[in-house]
Structures are given as C-alpha cells and as structure tokens.
Amino acid sequence: MLLEVKGLCVNYGRIEAIRDISFTVEEGEIVTLIGANGAGKTTTMKTVSGLRPVRAGSVVFNGQDITHLPSHERPVLGISQSPEGRGCFVGMTVMENLDMGTYARPDRKSKAVKDDLERVFELFPRLKERSNQAAGSMSGGEQQMLAMGRALMAKPKLLLLDEPSMGLAPKLIQQIFDIVTEINSQGTTVLLVEQNAAQALKRSHRAYILETGEIVREGTGKDLADDPAVKAAYLGGDV
Amino acid sequence: GDTTTPAASGGAAACGNYKIGMFGALTGPNANLGIYIQNGVNLALDDYNKKHADCKVTLENYDSQGDPTQAPALAKKAIDDKKVVGIVGPAFSGESKAADPAFNEAGLVTITPSATNPKLADNGWKTFFRALGNDATQGPAAAKYIKDTLKSTKTFVIDDASEYGKGLADIVRQDLGSQVVGNDTIQQKQTDFSASVTKVTSSGADALFFGGYSPEAAPMIKQLRDAGWKGTFVVADGVKDQSFIDNAKEAAEGTIITCPCVPPDVAPAFQAAYKAKYNEDPNTYSGEGYDSATILLDGIAAGKDRASMVDFVKAYDKKGVTKQLKFDAKGESADIKVFAYKVENGKIVSVGEIK
Amino acid sequence: MPEPTQPTTGDEVTEINPDADIAPVDIGVPDVAEGEKLLEVDEVTLRFGGVVALNEVSFHINKGEILGLIGPNGAGKTTCFNVMTGVYQPTSGAVRYLGKPLGKRKKFQITKLGIARTFQNIRLFANMTALENVLVGVDAHHSTGVVSAMFRLPKHRREEAQGFARAMELLTFMGLDGKANELARNLPYGDQRRLEIARALATSPQLLCLDEPAAGFNPAEKVKLMELIRTIRDQGYTVLLIEHDMKLVMGVTDRIVVLEFGRKIAEGSPAEIRDNPAVIAAYLGVDEEDAS
Amino acid sequence: MSTTTSAPAGRKPSSRSFKERVDTMPRAVKIVLWVVFAVFLFLLPLLNIPFITTEGSDFGGVLFTVATYVLVALGLNIVVGYAGLLDLGYVGFYAVGAYTVGVLTSEHAHLSWVLVVPIAIVVAMVSGVILGAPTLRVRGDYLAIVTLGFGEIVRLTLVNSQWLGGAQGISDIPKPPGVELFKVPSLDWSAGVPVVDLSTTSTFLKFGINDFVPYYWLALGIIGLVLLFDILVKSSRVGRAWEATREDEDAAELMGVPTFRFKLLAFALGAAIGGLSGALFATKAGFISPDSFQLLLSILFLAAVVVGGAGNRWGVIVGAIVVGYFPERFRDFADFRVLVFGLALMLLAIFRPQGLLPPRRTVRAKRADDRQAVLEEGEASA
Amino acid sequence: MQNLIDNFFSYTITGLTIGAVYALIALGYTLVYGVLRLINFAHSEVFMYGTFAALWVVMILGGHPGAGVGQVIFWVAMMFVAAMAMSGLIAVLLERVAYRPLRKRNAPPLIALISAIGASFVLAEIMGLRSRIVGWVGLDDTLRDYVRNSRNNAGLPTIIQPQPIFTIGGYHVTNVDIFVIVGAIVIMVILDQFVKRSRLGRGIRAVAMDPEAAALMGVNRDRVIQVTFLVGGVMAGAAAVFYMLKIGITRYDAGFILGVKAFTAAVLGGIGNLRGALLGGFVLGLAENYGSAVVGSQWKDVVAFVLLVLILLFRPTGLLGESLGKARA
Numbered sequence A: 001m002l003l004e005v006k007g008l009c010v011n012y013g014r015i016e017a018i019r020d021i022s023f024t025v026e027e028g029e030i031v032t033l034i035g036a037n038g039a040g041k042t043t044t045m046k047t048v049s050g051l052r053p054v055r056a057g058s059v060v061f062n063g064q065d066i067t068h069l070p071s072h073e074r075p076v077l078g079i080s081q082s083p084e085g086r087g088c089f090v091g092m093t094v095m096e097n098l099d100m101g102t103y104a105r106p107d108r109k110s111k112a113v114k115d116d117l118e119r120v121f122e123l124f125p126r127l128k129e130r131s132n133q134a135a136g137s138m139s140g141g142e143q144q145m146l147a148m149g150r151a152l153m154a155k156p157k158l159l160l161l162d163e164p165s166m167g168l169a170p171k172l173i174q175q176i177f178d179i180v181t182e183i184n185s186q187g188t189t190v191l192l193v194e195q196n197a198a199q200a201l202k203r204s205h206r207a208y209i210l211e212t213g214e215i216v217r218e219g220t221g222k223d224l225a226d227d228p229a230v231k232a233a234y235l236g237g238d239v
Numbered sequence B: 001g002d003t004t005t006p007a008a009s010g011g012a013a014a015c016g017n018y019k020i021g022m023f024g025a026l027t028g029p030n031a032n033l034g035i036y037i038q039n040g041v042n043l044a045l046d047d048y049n050k051k052h053a054d055c056k057v058t059l060e061n062y063d064s065q066g067d068p069t070q071a072p073a074l075a076k077k078a079i080d081d082k083k084v085v086g087i088v089g090p091a092f093s094g095e096s097k098a099a100d101p102a103f104n105e106a107g108l109v110t111i112t113p114s115a116t117n118p119k120l121a122d123n124g125w126k127t128f129f130r131a132l133g134n135d136a137t138q139g140p141a142a143a144k145y146i147k148d149t150l151k152s153t154k155t156f157v158i159d160d161a162s163e164y165g166k167g168l169a170d171i172v173r174q175d176l177g178s179q180v181v182g183n184d185t186i187q188q189k190q191t192d193f194s195a196s197v198t199k200v201t202s203s204g205a206d207a208l209f210f211g212g213y214s215p216e217a218a219p220m221i222k223q224l225r226d227a228g229w230k231g232t233f234v235v236a237d238g239v240k241d242q243s244f245i246d247n248a249k250e251a252a253e254g255t256i257i258t259c260p261c262v263p264p265d266v267a268p269a270f271q272a273a274y275k276a277k278y279n280e281d282p283n284t285y286s287g288e289g290y291d292s293a294t295i296l297l298d299g300i301a302a303g304k305d306r307a308s309m310v311d312f313v314k315a316y317d318k319k320g321v322t323k324q325l326k327f328d329a330k331g332e333s334a335d336i337k338v339f340a341y342k343v344e345n346g347k348i349v350s351v352g353e354i355k
Numbered sequence C: 001m002p003e004p005t006q007p008t009t010g011d012e013v014t015e016i017n018p019d020a021d022i023a024p025v026d027i028g029v030p031d032v033a034e035g036e037k038l039l040e041v042d043e044v045t046l047r048f049g050g051v052v053a054l055n056e057v058s059f060h061i062n063k064g065e066i067l068g069l070i071g072p073n074g075a076g077k078t079t080c081f082n083v084m085t086g087v088y089q090p091t092s093g094a095v096r097y098l099g100k101p102l103g104k105r106k107k108f109q110i111t112k113l114g115i116a117r118t119f120q121n122i123r124l125f126a127n128m129t130a131l132e133n134v135l136v137g138v139d140a141h142h143s144t145g146v147v148s149a150m151f152r153l154p155k156h157r158r159e160e161a162q163g164f165a166r167a168m169e170l171l172t173f174m175g176l177d178g179k180a181n182e183l184a185r186n187l188p189y190g191d192q193r194r195l196e197i198a199r200a201l202a203t204s205p206q207l208l209c210l211d212e213p214a215a216g217f218n219p220a221e222k223v224k225l226m227e228l229i230r231t232i233r234d235q236g237y238t239v240l241l242i243e244h245d246m247k248l249v250m251g252v253t254d255r256i257v258v259l260e261f262g263r264k265i266a267e268g269s270p271a272e273i274r275d276n277p278a279v280i281a282a283y284l285g286v287d288e289e290d291a292s
Numbered sequence D: 001m002s003t004t005t006s007a008p009a010g011r012k013p014s015s016r017s018f019k020e021r022v023d024t025m026p027r028a029v030k031i032v033l034w035v036v037f038a039v040f041l042f043l044l045p046l047l048n049i050p051f052i053t054t055e056g057s058d059f060g061g062v063l064f065t066v067a068t069y070v071l072v073a074l075g076l077n078i079v080v081g082y083a084g085l086l087d088l089g090y091v092g093f094y095a096v097g098a099y100t101v102g103v104l105t106s107e108h109a110h111l112s113w114v115l116v117v118p119i120a121i122v123v124a125m126v127s128g129v130i131l132g133a134p135t136l137r138v139r140g141d142y143l144a145i146v147t148l149g150f151g152e153i154v155r156l157t158l159v160n161s162q163w164l165g166g167a168q169g170i171s172d173i174p175k176p177p178g179v180e181l182f183k184v185p186s187l188d189w190s191a192g193v194p195v196v197d198l199s200t201t202s203t204f205l206k207f208g209i210n211d212f213v214p215y216y217w218l219a220l221g222i223i224g225l226v227l228l229f230d231i232l233v234k235s236s237r238v239g240r241a242w243e244a245t246r247e248d249e250d251a252a253e254l255m256g257v258p259t260f261r262f263k264l265l266a267f268a269l270g271a272a273i274g275g276l277s278g279a280l281f282a283t284k285a286g287f288i289s290p291d292s293f294q295l296l297l298s299i300l301f302l303a304a305v306v307v308g309g310a311g312n313r314w315g316v317i318v319g320a321i322v323v324g325y326f327p328e329r330f331r332d333f334a335d336f337r338v339l340v341f342g343l344a345l346m347l348l349a350i351f352r353p354q355g356l357l358p359p360r361r362t363v364r365a366k367r368a369d370d371r372q373a374v375l376e377e378g379e380a381s382a
Numbered sequence E: 001m002q003n004l005i006d007n008f009f010s011y012t013i014t015g016l017t018i019g020a021v022y023a024l025i026a027l028g029y030t031l032v033y034g035v036l037r038l039i040n041f042a043h044s045e046v047f048m049y050g051t052f053a054a055l056w057v058v059m060i061l062g063g064h065p066g067a068g069v070g071q072v073i074f075w076v077a078m079m080f081v082a083a084m085a086m087s088g089l090i091a092v093l094l095e096r097v098a099y100r101p102l103r104k105r106n107a108p109p110l111i112a113l114i115s116a117i118g119a120s121f122v123l124a125e126i127m128g129l130r131s132r133i134v135g136w137v138g139l140d141d142t143l144r145d146y147v148r149n150s151r152n153n154a155g156l157p158t159i160i161q162p163q164p165i166f167t168i169g170g171y172h173v174t175n176v177d178i179f180v181i182v183g184a185i186v187i188m189v190i191l192d193q194f195v196k197r198s199r200l201g202r203g204i205r206a207v208a209m210d211p212e213a214a215a216l217m218g219v220n221r222d223r224v225i226q227v228t229f230l231v232g233g234v235m236a237g238a239a240a241v242f243y244m245l246k247i248g249i250t251r252y253d254a255g256f257i258l259g260v261k262a263f264t265a266a267v268l269g270g271i272g273n274l275r276g277a278l279l280g281g282f283v284l285g286l287a288e289n290y291g292s293a294v295v296g297s298q299w300k301d302v303v304a305f306v307l308l309v310l311i312l313l314f315r316p317t318g319l320l321g322e323s324l325g326k327a328r329a
C-alpha cells in the first residue's frame, strides 16, 4: 500500500472541510476523488502533500507515518503535486519552473533529469517552444501544462493531480488523460481530482466520491461510472 | 572665595530650596563637552553648599544631547520648575537659538559658558549672558594664527552647516580673504569625507580650518591623513574634546585648536580644586562653567529669586577664575581672551593666548 | 462563541433571481440598434517579442448577440480581451467600437465607454465586501469627488442612493444579496465567479466579456450559468464569451469565432463550428463525443 | 466640537462588543457621551491625572505633540491605509507646511497666521502633486524609496539653502492671534485627591510661548475637522476607489477607476494634512530647523499608522498616541527610552500583527484565520 | 565642474571604494527582499555590529600602526572573521526574533517593517548603551576601552598604512583603495557562485513567488530564509571591515545613513538582483562623489536621491531589473 489515509479531519477555522475520511492508494493505481464544488477534494490533496495541518487522523506513505511531516520534506519521499490553480512561479521562466520540479531530487544533477525534461517537452511541445517565456505571461492552459510538467520533473512515486483539466481545451483534455494513463503504466501512482468525472472514472482503477467532506461511496472506476445515481449526480451533462 | 551674604542666611525658614539648571549635552556624541562644564558647575555648588549647609542649592540637569530640536521642550521644563532661578547654558549655539526665546519670555536668566555664536546676542533677549568671548573674536584669532603663526598661504575652509560651525567658518573665511583656496560644507553625522578629501588635497592647501564638532573632525582628519595630506588641521572649541584624539588617534597629532577658554594653569587654585575632585585637569569650559554657576549662586546668596536675578547678573562685576565677570548691554562678556592649543602626544596642550 | 463567518457547505447553491431588473442604465454612449455591429476587431496583430499572440484577427460582435470565442490553449483568446479592454495596444490593426477606433484609450476610459470584463483567474477586490465590489463598478459612471463628498452635496447623495440601489439589484439578480456584506475573499468559489459578473455588469456595459466563467464548475453549475448568461443577454446586454466547455458554448451562443495560434480559423453558428473539420482537428479532438 | 458631530456618521472604534454596546444606546445618550468625551479631551492637559500625566516633560506640550502625530497619522493613513501607497518620506510634507509658515511669517514676509496656514496647506498639497505626478507610476516598494528620497531631498535642501534659513533654521515664528475668552484652572493632585488649582491656569485661547495647552486645544479642534473630512470622503466613491486601487490596481482600472488620478488625489490630500500638521508644529515651536524633519520622523509616522492599524482611522489615532506619547512616558527610563520604545514596537508587531485596531476588512478576515490557528495549535500540542 | 575634470580619477577611485561598501551592504537588502518582499530595516544595524566586531578584534589583538606585513594580514583576516561572524549572527538572530514570529502569524508585510524598525532601534541602542549594560554585570572597568563613550565615535588605529601603489591621472591609488575595491568584487563573485551552486537563488525566488508551491517542490522555507539572512549578514560583515579600513571610525548610529544609502543602491540596481546591487553600489558611490565635486559636498545625498528618482522614472525596476539572478540561478 503506497498511501493510506485514516480518519482524516481537517479544518479551516471552525469549518470542517473534511471529516473522518479514510482511503488508500495502492502502488501502481490511478485513484480518483470526485465530488461537488467545496466537497473537500483540494483539501484532501493539500493534506496529503502537507500544506494543511491535520486535526485528527493519520497519513501513511510507503509505510512511514507522515501526518506531521513538513510539506517540504515530502517531495524527497516521492510525493509531488500539481496544485489546483496551477501555482506556477510566475516570475520564473518555463525552464526555471521545470527546474524547480527537480529541486528535491537526489539525482538532480544526473542525466536522468535531462531525459525527463525531454519527455516533458515531448508531452507538451508548447513548453519547449516557450522555454524562455515568463510563466506568468503564459495563457491559462499553458500554465496548467507547465504545472503538470513540473510535477512530472520530480519523478514522484505518487503524483497528486488537482483538476489537471481545468481550463484546457477539449482536445487537450483528452491528451491529459492519455498522459495520466501513460505515466501510470510506466509505474507512477496517481491520485487524481477531477470535475470531469466521466473521463476520470474511465481512466482510473478505483474512485472515491466525496460529499461535504465525507466519503460517501467507493468502488472501481467502471462500477461507479455505470452507477445510475453517480451518473445523475456527477456525470450529468458532462462532455 | 567671596563675601558671604548676610541677607540670605536667614535660616531654614527663608531658605528658598533653590535650584540652578545645567543645560547642555550630557549624553550623546558631544557629551564630553557638556560634562566638562557640568564638572565646573558642580564644583561651584560644592563651594556654595559648604558655606550654606543650612540652605543648599541643588543642580537640575537638562540634557539636550546637543540637539536643538529637543531644546524647547527642555526649556519649558526648566521654566515650569519654579525653584529654578537660573540656567548655566545652553551649552551649544544651536540649542541656545532654539531655547533662549522661551527663557527670555519666562524671564529665566541664562549664562552660557560656551555657546559662541555671535548672533545669539543680537536678539535682544534680556536674559541672555555669555561668560566668554564669542566667535567674532575666536574667528579672527584663528585666522590670525593661520596667517601669522602657521604662515599658511593656501587655506581650505570646511564647515558643518551648524549654527556654530558655519557661523565661525564664515568669519574665518572673511578674515583669511583671498588665501582661502577652497570651501566645502559637510553634514553633521557624516562619516565618509572622500569628496572633501579630494577637494582639499587637490587644492594644494597647507592648512585646513574646520568649523564644527569633534564627531566629524575625527574621521575627517583621519581620512585626510590616509590620503597623504600633510597640512595643518585647525579647528576650534567644538573639537576641544578628548574624544577627538581618542578616535582620530595618530591623525590628530599636530592639530591646532583655538578656544575662548582659559588653560587650566591660568587659575591654579581652581585647577587644584578641580583635580582634587575629578582626578584630572579642568577641561574645556570647566572654568567658565564654574564662573557661570558662581554668578547665579551669588545671586541666590544675595536673596535674589528668578525675577530679580536678571538685574543682579546684569550688574555683576567680580573676578572669577577665568576672567573678570562683567557683561555689557547685550550680555556679552567684557573680558575676552582666545587661546591656542595643540595636540601633542595624544594630549591637548596650551600654546598660549592668541593676541 | 463567535458565529461562523461564512456558510460554506458544499451543497448550498446560490440561486439567481432572473426577475431582478438589471438592464443597463444609460451611460451616455450612442445606442446601437439590435443586430448592428457593436464592436469590430479589424486585422489586429499583437506580438510579444517573438510570440505572435494575435495574427491579423478580424471579427465583429453584433448588438444583442452572444458570441463565443474558442480555441486551443494559448490561441490568443484572453489576449483578444486584453486588446479590447486597453490592457495591450495592438501592434497593428484596430479595434473599433461603436464605429470609432479605441485608439490609445486607457483601460478605465474604455470601461466608461461600455466594455466590461471578468478575468480568467478571479480578480476581485478581495478585502472589500461583495456590495463594495459592485459599487466600484457602479461608480465608473459617477463623478462625485472630494468636494461633493465633503459637503454631501445633492449630487453625491443622489449618486450614492442610485448606486446603492443598482448594486443591490445586481446582487439580488445573482442571488448574492444575502452575502452583500461578506468580504469577497470569504465567498465560495462559485459565488466569487458570480460576483465578478455582477461587478462587470455594474459598469452598465454595452458589451460584457466573460473569460472562462465556468472554469471549475460542475455540470449542474454549468447549466445554471448558461441560464444566467441568457438572462443577461435578454436584459439588454451583448455578451462575448470565452469558454472551453463545448456543451455550454454550443448551448448558449448565437455565433462562434475560433482562434488557433493567434489566427481566426473559423466563424459561424454553433452547428457549423461543431462540424468544421479544421476546428475538430485543432480544438475539439476526434473522439470528443464518445467521451460520456 | 466636530468630534462629537462626526461620531454617529463613522464606524465606532474598538471591538465588536464595544461597538454593539454603543450602537444599542439611545441616540441622546450617545450624544451626551460624546460631548463628555470631547470635554474630557479638552480638559485633559489640566486635569493632571496621575500616571497619565508625563512627569518628565510638560504634559500640555506632550499632548500637543501627540495631537500633531494624530493629525499626521490621519493624513498618512489616506496614503498608506486607504490607497495602499507606502510613503517613507511623509516628513517632507510636514516640513513643507512648517517652512511655509516659517518663511511667510518670519523669514521673508510677515503675513498673518490666519492667512499663512491655508497657504501652507496648499503649498504642501502642490508639493504632493509635484512628487506624485512623476513617481506614482513607480510601483510598490520602489515608491517607498522614492518617497524616502523626497523626504531627504526636502530636508537637505533646507539645510543647504540660506534663503530657507539653512541649518540654523528659522526662529521667531509669531504666535497665532488669540481671543482670550476665559481662564481654565487646573487640578492639583499633590495631596492625593484632586484639588482645583486656581493659580495654574490656561487661558482660552491665548497663544503664549510657555503655555502649550491652547495649542493643544487648537490642534484638537483641527483634528475634529480633519476626522469629519476623512469620514465623509472615505465613505464615498473616492474611498471605494482608493480601496479598489489598493486591492488590485489593474482590476480597478478595468472597472473604470482612473487609478492614477485617485492615487494622486490620495497623495495630495495626505500631503495637505501633513502640511497642516507641520504648520501647527511650526506655530507652537516658534523655531524650526531642518533637524526637526529627520527621516526618522517619517518612520515614526509610518509606525503610528501601521501599529494602529493602517486603514482604520480610529486605529491610526491610537497608533499615533502610542508613538507620540509613549516615548515621553518612557522618560522615566531615561537613557533607555529609545530601547524600550524599540522593544515596544517589536512586541506590538508580534502580538498585534494586524495593528491595535485593525480595519474592518482585516478583522473579519482575521477572525476566521485566528480560530483556525487556535485549532491547529491545539492539535499540535495535543 | 573644472574640479571634477581635474581630479576625475581621484573622485572615481574614492567613489568606487565607498561604492563597494554600499554594494556589499546592499546585497543584504536585496537578498532579504528577494525572499520576503520586505525592507529589512535593521540590516543597517547588522552592518554596524560588524564594524564594532572588526574594531574590537583589532583592539584585543593589540593592533597598531607600523606593524609588519605578516601581522597586518593576520589582523585583517581576524577582522573579517570577527565581523562576518558577528554580523551573520546578528542577522540570524534578527530573523528569529523579529521576523519569524510574524511569519508564523501571517502578519502583513508592513507590520514586519515596523518590527524591523523596532529591532533596529533596539540593536542600535544596545550598542549606544553598552557602557551601561556591561556596568550591570560589573564589567565596565574590565571592558573600559571597549565601551567608553558609547554614544561617541570609536576609532580604529591605522593598521594598514595607506601607501600609494600607482598613480592615475594625478591620483595616488593606495593599497587600501585596491584592497577594498578588489576585495569587494571578489567577495561578490564568490557569493554569486555560491547562490548559483547552492540552489539558494532558486529557492529564494520560489519562496518569494509562491511559498506553497515552493514547499511542494521541496523548498524548506524557514531554512531558505535563515540562510538568506545569514548570507546577507556575512556580506554586511565584510562591508564593515572595508568600511573600517577606509573610514576608520564607527558609532552606534553609524549604520543608519549607510543603510539608507545601501538600500538606495539596491533599488537603483534593481532590488532582488545580486548583480544589480553591485552595480547600484558603484553607481551610487560614483554619483555621490561626482555630485559633491560639482555642486558641493553638502548636496551629496541630494544628488544620490535625485539620481535614484530619475533612474526609476526611466527604468521602473532599477538598472538591471528585479528578480534575483534571473538569468543564472
């Protein structure tokens, strides 16, 4: 088991953003969290990457209890997140942003980094084209690509993707999901949050549904996608 | 000593519990100058209180740190204390200008043992008295020394833009006339004088007169010497302070200091008493401080209060340790001497009166 | 015990009030008849160093329509907004509004002429209340200065009263009237998006430009947004919409302009665009329909 | 006075509970309370209340100083608190106001005080525009250093221009014409209980050289007017435009706010109030020199605004009182007073990071954050 | 003007020496600004402590004029060690006491400026009251020479006797001039390399732009900030040594004016930009000297600030623009 979240509670002030949620991610899986706006998906992701302090419960990664580990020590363990709202370093160039992805890599000086860079450029040719443009002046979708590319540069064991398709053109959304499937098949475990539930469920091994801070259902991607109740609530008129 | 006053020795009942004030820099960069004066004042008080053990006069300190902006508030404080019948000070010209109008309005007499700017006496302040010569004599004396003794033909003049420094330097400039080869103005608290140094060295001056105080004089001469300038550094009473030598170190050697203050050996009795108390020779304006305080104390002994003190001081005419203490209509001292001093082996030694 | 500052349970959905009268007030610009050209982008080119963000783009917007602006990421859609609102000056070409070129007008002057916008990344005045945010928009056409405020001159009183009424009307329309005194930054994401629209409407624009208003919305919310956009148009506004959600774009627009690499590659009705092979290749992707 | 009339129009100071309590009072009671408070403020220098009254320095003078700080803080609050422009050279405007008075009443002309003060305000305002017009295009912290430079340029120009009195300054600035209506006695507490002391009085309004109380009264009245002005302007379109500009300049511009004009307006108004304060200072001091306008003073002014709570006029008043009064109060610490003051600033910053009376926006936003912090700390310690 | 032309090299060289000091101090402002977007107002005091450390170590070692080369080198080396250690320590302490608690409380940047101002007062006053403070522990007699007149100047004996090395345009360039200018540049090059090699530059910029995202990349914010303060402090320590060798006198409030100048230099070059600080320092030093030559020393600071305003009007983010080592890190 790569990631095990048990009885997690996280607050914003008095607001309980998530209440007692538990889930697991096995090595090699794609696991999706879906849920309405404000259900607590982002909060869950931030807690796994250490940006939000935990009120109760535990987070175990690769057998190590990381509940209270500072966020900056987690990338070293192999957790990397592409945050919601992108979080690019707007004043840095594209290249420098990608460079930041390798900040915590022990092998950051090795050739492997160059290969990974090539790989990211292959996935997102636009980034290569614009490698010297300031991230802040990139279009919304381009920044989204950059955020994902940067997370990939960390070569994580567990990749956290928070709404990677937000703001992307339909064609690119397809590509993003293809990329997710591909890197997963190459051995990276993925925890995914998506509004684009239909696509996400199709691509993932398992999924959890969050509602107002609690997990209300879980199952394989296919089971949930076929479930009429889920369909009605989350897949509705989705493209 | 002088005559004890029959009138005021009327016992405790008539005792006014009077105070005199000491107004000047007791802390801050120019504290030494204030403390030298304060020492003199304290000595005068000791003398008085020994004689009037039943009705002692105490000293109230108004520490301006030499900062004119603090002066008005301090003056107000002194004025509000009704026990204060006279002030020794303000010590510096700048703070005098700021504080004296209030003293004048309140009718509280001030005798300055050290503020030398000539213009101070031109304001028509009834309460202003100066127990020493002003820069209208010190300036020409300095110029004379530069011309006659140093035989300088090319002199550079720098001032610090202060009431005192600029006033004095301007007088020196006027007196030196065409032999002034360059002028510059610096700021108080400035530490880097590289531009001035270049100006002085490139002017070929063989003497430099600086009107200002020791915190600026010390780094200035140090940097000049570092740049290889060999001329004579001439300064005035504002730099006659041990801290100048402590900080300029070797660079201070040979500096000429003018001062309307008497050398310690002019008044041996005072020198001995001072030495007994403070374990060192009287320093800049200690004697003047002693004399100024003595005038006020004599007034107290004569039964004067704040209101009547002005006339008492105006009419005063006695020999003090530094000179005959007598003031003209503007409050200026009638008896004026300017002395030259020189820094030798880390000490300021007198080289005689400039006549 | 202090009360909770914000009602942020996920299931609370803000309902709009389509009945509220939010019709634009007269802002002293000439009126254009329904269906006539309101704004015209004419051969506009914009370069950033080597990047050609817009390449001789031309299209126009008619009064009273909802025009969709779509295209792949980085195609130049937001840049187009920026040129229309005075953030950037075109390298060549011109934007004509009401028949006259915008020229070198400043941003605020263009707003006063009647073009308003929302932002792809929400940019509210985070530390002002919802009401104050909208009032800033309303103020665009007010002229009270220090003197009239200081003496509370009649002009000031009149403007304040009218402004307040209009701002509340707009908040009511958006279903935000209950949150008028909440700080913008404390509002849930969806409400922030709506508040941005309210603030833009407050300037009484002839043309309202929305930049990906549905980003991050779930399908249910997207449907509501569609309603909202229609209602806005029905109240007398012209709308230019950037959006990647095809369902929404196809469902609400009258006409669509497609950009790619800074060039216009297609223009037409939603149906035409849906079947345009160039658009499919560049933007929609082939297996798009069988996704759900 | 105006303080009383202004009260109902503005937001009340202090915490919510206090505000609530005040709000629920009948209007008549409120008015009476405000009147009592105003009277108390006017009598403060004569009440000689133990502990509050400074021992080391004249209390009337201290109160006057505090009042000028309050005035300055109100002006600077427009610039820093409302419009969000970091100004480190505010003392420059203060100096311009003071020197206008000095030059026109003593150094080069002998105009009447009543005429000169409005001129000083206008000159300061113009200097604000002159400084602002080119520099307000510079953003953020760059503006801080540019304004700091301005303050120093003003001071150094004063030092080096003989026409402006040079380093020696300008003295004999005349007093304002007084009206001498009545005498107000003071209280004497030396017996432990207050006794009316008829021998120590202040004359309303006789501007002498050794009684600072009338100057304080004058300043207090002016503060009331400025406060009223502040309340009226802030709660108008102008105030909203400032806030919007501070929050997001580009977005504000795109919502139709001519941000540059409003920043300039804030600068000019702030400068005018600073100039007014400087004019008062010069009037009371009777003597001004460039030393009175050191950079340090700009920093203290800024400290007053920030410590009090930039953006909240009541907060900055409290801040000004802290910064103006405490160093005097700390005179007991003699040499250590600056040290103690520095420590106090640090402690205030650490324990009241949003200022003593933060503006409403911060209060609200902070409340949520604080509770969060408490919960998180509880967790960490558990 | 004629004076400037006649003595151009003299003004240039002396301008460069003081400029070197500005530049080194400016680095501290720029580095801290780079991470915290904050004017570290107390940095001037960090520098001032360095000047005293440099002075005291010479006093302890009995430094005096006219010593042999070996001894002089030893003294100067010890000055560097002492000043850099002292300034580095004070800077780190400052961060711990005045900034970190605020960061933990999410304080707005302006209040951090106030805390910095408070800290600046405290540090300066402690130095200005050192005689009193050591008096409490009864050490005032023992330490007499170190604490005497604590509000007045404290002078360093001339341990390096300035010797003209070569003459250029009539100005005798001395060993001290060369040492200061070359030394400062060497130190900056070392720093530049250090920032580049150590990832510190990237970490600083990342933290400045988006602390959360930086944490996600594995950047330890507290550490980056602390190292930044340390490095800035050490640079100020180096500046302090050069200052003492050149000016020779310090005081408890010596930091203030220099701090303002150095901050100006940092902004002039483009705050947050290391090379900008270097350039800004030199430009400012030269401008001041040239200005003094042309319009008189009393206008020196006015020249400096007018120049600053002019440059910012035409280059609103300084000569080299913002952002720490953008092209390199």
Ligand SMILES: Nc1ncnc2c1ncn2[C@@H]1O[C@H](COP(=O)(O)OP(=O)(O)OP(=O)(O)O)[C@@H](O)[C@H]1O
Pocket (backbone or CB within 6 Å): A012, A013, A015, A016, A017, A035, A036, A037, A038, A039, A040, A041, A042, A043, A044, A084, C008, C009, C010, C188, C189, C216
């Ligand atoms: N900074 C914050 N302060 C206060 N409340 C917050 C904050 N961030 C999130 N919340 C609240 O916590 C809850 C969960 O938010 P979260 O962002 O995790 O939802 P989400 O599922 O990611 O939603 P979305 O689909 O909109 O991204 C919501 O009620 C939200 O309002």
Ligand SMILES: Nc1ncnc2c1ncn2[C@@H]1O[C@H](COP(=O)(O)OP(=O)(O)OP(=O)(O)O)[C@@H](O)[C@H]1O
Pocket (backbone or CB within 6 Å): A133, A137, A138, A139, A140, A141, A142, A167, C048, C051, C052, C053, C071, C072, C073, C074, C075, C076, C077, C078, C079, C080, C120
């Ligand atoms: N200031 C700038 N400097 C350099 N390039 C820029 C700048 N602004 C935009 N660009 C580039 O111009 C192109 C168009 O950007 P724009 O933001 O208009 O795209 P968009 O169509 O809105 O895309 P998205 O759907 O991703 O938001 C992009 O490639 C972007 O990187």
Ligand SMILES: CC(C)C[C@H](N)C(=O)O
Pocket (backbone or CB within 6 Å): B033, B091, B092, B093, B094, B114, B115, B116, B117, B164, B237, B238, B239, B285
């Ligand atoms: C104490 C003295 C050096 C003061 C100096 N003569 C002055 O007038 O300011």
Ligand SMILES: [Mg+2]
Pocket (backbone or CB within 6 Å): A041, A042, A043, A084
């Ligand atoms: Mg989310």
Ligand SMILES: [Mg+2]
Pocket (backbone or CB within 6 Å): A139, A140, A141, C077, C078, C079, C120
């Ligand atoms: Mg866009």
